[in-house]
Amino acid sequence: MISLTNRSKIVSNKVMTPWEKVYIFAILGGMWITLKHLFKRKATISFPEKTRAIANVWRGQHILKRDEQGRENCTACGLCAVACPAEAITMDAAERKKGEEHLYKEEKYAATFEINMLRCIFCGLCEEACPKEAIFLTDKLVTTDYNREGFIYGKDKLVEKMDNRIDISQRQKKSGI
Numbered sequence: 001m002i003s004l005t006n007r008s009k010i011v012s013n014k015v016m017t018p019w020e021k022v023y024i025f026a027i028l029g030g031m032w033i034t035l036k037h038l039f040k041r042k043a044t045i046s047f048p049e050k051t052r053a054i055a056n057v058w059r060g061q062h063i064l065k066r067d068e069q070g071r072e073n074c075t076a077c078g079l080c081a082v083a084c085p086a087e088a089i090t091m092d093a094a095e096r097k098k099g100e101e102h103l104y105k106e107e108k109y110a111a112t113f114e115i116n117m118l119r120c121i122f123c124g125l126c127e128e129a130c131p132k133e134a135i136f137l138t139d140k141l142v143t144t145d146y147n148r149e150g151f152i153y154g155k156d157k158l159v160e161k162m163d164n165r166i167d168i169s170q171r172q173k174k175s176g177i
Contacts, residue, residue: 056170059122059137062115063166064158067105072159073134076110080126080135088119089126105132113158117142117151127171136168 019025045052065073076093094111096104103109126135145151160166 054139058139059124061138061140061142062120062126062153062158063136063138063160063168064113064155065134065136065168066160066162069102070162071101071103071105072109073105073132074110074113075106075108075132075134076113077108077131079129079131083125083129084120085123085125086119086121088116088121090114090116110155113155115153115158117153118148133172136166136171138166138168 067073076091078091078093081087081089081091090112091110091114092112093108096107096109122137124137127137142151
């Protein structure tokens with residue numbers, strides 16, 4: 001039979017020597033590899049007791065920032081939702097009513113703002129797209145849960161608490177560029 005490609009291999013039926021039949025060198029070679037790995041530095045750490053250093057550019061849980069007066073920065077423009085490649089952000093816009101000037105910075109605000117953390121790929125494009133610097137990714141880990149509903153973060157988990165402000169000065173855009 002003629003081969004269509006030149007990638008055929010010639011198979012030889014080589015007879016094994018008595019030392020090869022005992023497999024002693026193969027067993028010793030495998031044990032040598034095991035002994036080498038036995039004395040190497042461990043790759044795992046005991047997480048709750050020890051933590052690894054996190055880089056400054058690492059992206060974790062999202063946060064919706066407030067200004068100095070405690071008003072929400074988000075104006076529900078939707079640019080973060082449009083920029084999200086995983087389509088993890090959903091929001092509904094509403095108009096500010098009289099007497100709510102202390103709650104929202106602009107006339108329009110996000111009545112509902114949700115991020116599906118199971119879909120989020122933590123790329124940071126929402127952070128870059130936001131013209132009001134309202135959304136940031138912090139260095140906090142996203143908490144675990146057993147139910148899918150626990151991973152849909154609403155404004156109750158995302159909006160920054162005034163008594164627990166988070167420093168995001170390293171992630172803010174440099175003005176004057």
